[in-house]
Amino acid sequence: MRMTATVMLCLLAGPVMAESCDHWTASMEEDEGGPRMMADICTGTGDSQHVLLVQCGGDGELNLRFLPGPVLSYPPTAGEGDFQADLKLEIDKESFVQNGRYEDMDGAMAMYVPIKGPLVAAMMTKKDVVLTDTDGKISGISFTLKDADKALRKVIDACGS
DSSP states (O other), X not given: OXXXXXXXXXXXXXXXXXXXXXXXXXXXXXXXXXXXXXEEEEESSGGGOEEEEEEEXXXXXXXXXXXOOGGGOOSTTTTSSOOEEEEEEEETXXXXXXXXEEETTTTEEEEEEETTSHHHHHHHHOXXXXXXXXXXXXXXXXXXXXXXXXXXXXXXXXXXX
């Protein structure tokens, strides 16, 4: 499954990601289907470290994956399967609401966004993104967008879009 790359990245690259929380990075990660370009950013440390991953989503989309740190206890129904929530990404006072679906294999909230849409464009040109959910269970997790344009461009180029 395509989640294998995400799981492997989280398990094997934890110390590396901790060092790169100050900017976005992109690299080829091994997936069971072969190598896949993946961009990532993190914020926080230890149990409070949260991660955003971006990879090709198919059909002109990117797959944004929010992996909350254990301290957050999110989603509230983890392991119950079909959890969904509207996640809000605020970039420079502009809000983008995306449906996130919990994927149990890696514990990520997965969102699919158009490569040529306004969210991706904003992520490439602004300074920070703040993630919340519309139910108020996530109070605001801030990720830098430093070097996001370079990292996202690598992913988009690898997608063939």
